[in-house]
Amino acid sequence: MKLAKRIGMIKPSPTLAITAKAESLRAEGRDIIGFGAGEPDFDTPANVKAAAVKAIDQGFTKYTPVGGTNDLKDAIIGKLERDNGLAYKRNQIVVSCGAKHTLYNLAQVLFEEGDEVIIPAPYWVSYPDIVILTGAKPVIVETKEEDGFKLRPEALKAAITKKTKAVVINSPSNPTGAAYTKAELDKLAEIIVPAGIIAISDDIYEKIIYDGFSFADIAQASEEMKKLTVVVNGVSKAYAMTGWRIGYAAGPEEIIAAISKIQSQNTSNPTSIAQKAAEEALKGDQQIVSVMVAEFNKRRNFIAAALNAMPGVSCLNPQGAFYVFPNVSGLFGKSFGGKVIRGSGDLAGFLLEEANIAVVAGEAFGSDRHIRLSYATSMAKIEEGMKRMTAALSKLA
Numbered sequence: 001m002k003l004a005k006r007i008g009m010i011k012p013s014p015t016l017a018i019t020a021k022a023e024s025l026r027a028e029g030r031d032i033i034g035f036g037a038g039e040p041d042f043d044t045p046a047n048v049k050a051a052a053v054k055a056i057d058q059g060f061t062k063y064t065p066v067g068g069t070n071d072l073k074d075a076i077i078g079k080l081e082r083d084n085g086l087a088y089k090r091n092q093i094v095v096s097c098g099a100k101h102t103l104y105n106l107a108q109v110l111f112e113e114g115d116e117v118i119i120p121a122p123y124w125v126s127y128p129d130i131v132i133l134t135g136a137k138p139v140i141v142e143t144k145e146e147d148g149f150k151l152r153p154e155a156l157k158a159a160i161t162k163k164t165k166a167v168v169i170n171s172p173s174n175p176t177g178a179a180y181t182k183a184e185l186d187k188l189a190e191i192i193v194p195a196g197i198i199a200i201s202d203d204i205y206e207k208i209i210y211d212g213f214s215f216a217d218i219a220q221a222s223e224e225m226k227k228l229t230v231v232v233n234g235v236s237k238a239y240a241m242t243g244w245r246i247g248y249a250a251g252p253e254e255i256i257a258a259i260s261k262i263q264s265q266n267t268s269n270p271t272s273i274a275q276k277a278a279e280e281a282l283k284g285d286q287q288i289v290s291v292m293v294a295e296f297n298k299r300r301n302f303i304a305a306a307l308n309a310m311p312g313v314s315c316l317n318p319q320g321a322f323y324v325f326p327n328v329s330g331l332f333g334k335s336f337g338g339k340v341i342r343g344s345g346d347l348a349g350f351l352l353e354e355a356n357i358a359v360v361a362g363e364a365f366g367s368d369r370h371i372r373l374s375y376a377t378s379m380a381k382i383e384e385g386m387k388r389m390t391a392a393l394s395k396l397a
C-alpha cells in the first residue's frame, strides 16, 4: 500500500521506542534497568484519583465543550495567576489531550510550507516532527554545554529570517534539565518582540526544579511579549498524570479559537473524567508536588555525581526536570569486542548489551555527544544501574 508522503518524513518517538525495546528484552527474561522513561514513577495523588471516581459515579461521562469545561478553564486561569502572575480570560485557554496534543494542534494552526520554526538543540524529540508535519521547516539552533545548554540572545537573533514564524522555549528542558532565569528570558524577549515572532513556551516541567530555582515564563517579560506567547503546560509531569492526557494552552484569543476549531475536527473534547481529575490537581493541595520533587532531587544529586565519577563521562547537575544529559564523547573511539563506540547510538547499544541498562542516545535530541538518562525510577534501581554502567565502561579499551 502507498501511504501518504508525510508519514515517511517523521520517525516514531525514539524515547517510546527504547522503553518498548527494554520491555521486550525483559519479556525474554533479561533483567533490564530502564532509564528511558519520560514519566514520573510516582502514583497519581489520591485526591486526584478520587475526583475522577466521583466524576464517574456522578455520570460526568458525556461530551464536554470541545476546548474543555469552564470549571477546568477557571482552574487553569487560577493556576496561571497564582503561580505565574499571568492573567488570562476563558477565551484564551484551550484544553487538549495532553501537552503533546496541544503542541500538535498549535503547530497545525500556526505553520505552513515556507515557514521556519526555531528549535534550540538539544530539543525534545517531538518538536521537529510536529513542525515537519505542517510542511514548515524546523531550524535547529545549537546551544553550548558551557552556556548550560541555553539559547543565547545573539544566537536567536542570527537564526531569525523573514520566514521565521516562531521559536520554541522549553524550560526546564527535556533532555538537558536546563532552566532559564527571568533575566535570561527578558533578554530573549528583547529579540522576539521587535521580530514579531511567536514564542511557544513549553512549561511542562515548571514544578520540577531544584536548589531554590525560581521558575519564569517568557510571557512575564512584558505585555507585548505576552501577546506573542503561547504558554503550553499540562498535568502529566507535575502531578504524575501521564496517562490521563490533559494539557492546555494559554495565549492570544485568535490562536486559541483556531486550536478549538481544529480540535473540533480531530479529538473533540479531552476525556471528561480526566478533566475533573486535572481540575482537582490544579486546585487541590500542592504539597504532594514538593514531596515528589524532594525525592527527584535526591536522585538527581546521586546520579549526577555517579556519572561524573566515571572516566570519560561529564555531567552538568540539571536545574530542573528529571533527566541527566551526560557528555559521553570522552568514550568515543574506545572499543569492546572489536566494536568501536563512535557515537551516542553505539554507546546506548553497548550499555543495553553489556550493562543491561536502557538509556536514550543523544542523537535523538540533536546531540550525538550525549546520552539521556531519566531518574524517574527508584533510588535502588539508580544505584544498581550506575554500578552496572561503571563496570561496563571499565571494559572499554
Ligand SMILES: *Cc1c(COP(=O)(O)O)cnc(C)c1O
Pocket (backbone or CB within 6 Å): 038, 097, 098, 099, 100, 101, 124, 170, 173, 174, 202, 204, 234, 235, 236, 237, 242, 245, 246, 247
Ligand atoms: C512529556 C513532555 C510533554 C508532553 O506531555 P503530555 O503528557 O503530552 O502532557 C511536552 N513537552 C515536553 C518537553 C515533555 O517532556
